[in-house]
Amino acid sequence: MWAQILNALLGLILMISPAIFSFTTTESDVNHILGPLAISFAVISFWQVNRNARVFNIGIGCLLIIAVFIFGFRRIPFWIDLFSGVLLVIFSFVKGKITQKFGGGWRSLL
Amino acid sequence: MTDKENKIPPGWSYNPSAWPERVPLLIIAAAGLLIALYLGLYQLHIFSTVWEPFFGNGTKKILTSSVARSLPIPDGIIGAFGYFLDLVTNLIGKEKRWKTKPWIVVIFGIAVGPLGFVSILLVILQPVLLHSWCTLCLTSAAISIVMISPAMDELLASLQYLKRVKKSGGSAWKAFWGKEVLLEKNK
Numbered sequence: 001m002w003a004q005i006l007n008a009l010l011g012l013i014l015m016i017s018p019a020i021f022s023f024t025t026t027e028s029d030v031n032h033i034l035g036p037l038a039i040s041f042a043v044i045s046f047w048q049v050n051r052n053a054r055v056f057n058i059g060i061g062c063l064l065i066i067a068v069f070i071f072g073f074r075r076i077p078f079w080i081d082l083f084s085g086v087l088l089v090i091f092s093f094v095k096g097k098i099t100q101k102f103g104g105g106w107r108s109l110l
Numbered sequence: 111m112t113d114k115e116n117k118i119p120p121g122w123s124y125n126p127s128a129w130p131e132r133v134p135l136l137i138i139a140a141a142g143l144l145i146a147l148y149l150g151l152y153q154l155h156i157f158s159t160v161w162e163p164f165f166g167n168g169t170k171k172i173l174t175s176s177v178a179r180s181l182p183i184p185d186g187i188i189g190a191f192g193y194f195l196d197l198v199t200n201l202i203g204k205e206k207r208w209k210t211k212p213w214i215v216v217i218f219g220i221a222v223g224p225l226g227f228v229s230i231l232l233v234i235l236q237p238v239l240l241h242s243w244c245t246l247c248l249t250s251a252a253i254s255i256v257m258i259s260p261a262m263d264e265l266l267a268s269l270q271y272l273k274r275v276k277k278s279g280g281s282a283w284k285a286f287w288g289k290e291v292l293l294e295k296n297k
Binding site: 040103105 | 255269
C-alpha cells in the first residue's frame with residue numbers, strides 16, 4: 001500500500017513539475033500524459049482486490065525512461081523524469097500485504 | 111452460520127455488497143454529481159460565472175472549449191448523468207445483490223469503469239490540448255478514479271458467481287437476471 005501511495009505522489013510530481021520548472025512542450029506533454037496515468041493505476045491498486053493493477057505502472061515507468069532519451073530531455077526535466085520512471089518501476093514491484101480474500105480474484109474468471 | 115456470513119461470497123473474507131462497502135461510494139458519487147451538475151449548468155449558461163481558485167481563466171477556457179462541446183450535450187451534464195447512474199445502480203438491491211441481482215452489479219460496474227476512464231482522458235486533454243487546468247474538473251476526475259476499485263470488487267463477486275452457475279450446468283443468463291438463484295454453501 002505505501003509503495004502505491006508513493007507512486008501516486010510520483011505521478012503528481014510529474015503532473016506539477018512542468019508548472020514549476022522550465023519544460024519544453026514535448027517534455028511537459030510527456031509529463032501531462034504519463035503523470036495522470038501513473039496516479040490512476042496507483043490509486044486503483046490502493047485496494048487489495050486490484051493490487052495487481054500496479055504492474056501497469058511498470059509500463060509507465062519504462063515509457064518515462066525511454067522518453068527522456070528519445071526526446072532528448074534537457075537537464076532538470078531529464079533527471080525528474082528519469083528518477084520518477086525508475087522509482088515507479090521499483091515501487092510497482094512492491095505488492096504489500098494482502099489480508100482479504102476474493103475467491104481467487106480476477107484470475108479465477110479465466 | 112450467521113446471516114452475515116451467509117451473505118459473503120464463497121472464498122471471500124467479506125461481502126462486497128454490504129452497505130458499509132457501498133455507502134462511502136454513495137457519498138462520493140453524490141459529491142461528484144453536484145460538481146458535474148454545477149459545471150454543466152455553467153456550460154448551459156444557467157450560471158454566468160464559475161468557481162476557480164487556482165488556475166485563473168482555466169475553468170472557463172476548458173468548459174467552453176471545443177472538446178467540452180464536441181457532443182450535443184455539454185460534457186459536464188454527461189458527467190452528471192454518469193454519477194447519477196452510479197448512485198442509482200449503487201442503491202438498488204440488498205446485501206446479497208452480487209448473487210440475487212448480477213445485472214445491476216454489472217451495470218454499476220459499467221457506469222463506474224468507463225466514467226473513470228473518460229475522466230483520466232479529460233485530465234490529460236486539459237494541459238496537452240488546452241494548456242489550462244480546471245480545479246473542479248480535476249476534483250471530479252479524482253472522485254471517479256477513487257470509485258473504480260471499490261465498485262470492481264462487487265463486479266468480481268458477481269462474475270465469479272455466474273461462472274459457478276454455468277459450471278454447475280445452470281443458465282448463466284437466468285442467473286444474470288436473478289431469475290434463478292444457485293444454492294451454494296459458503297466455505
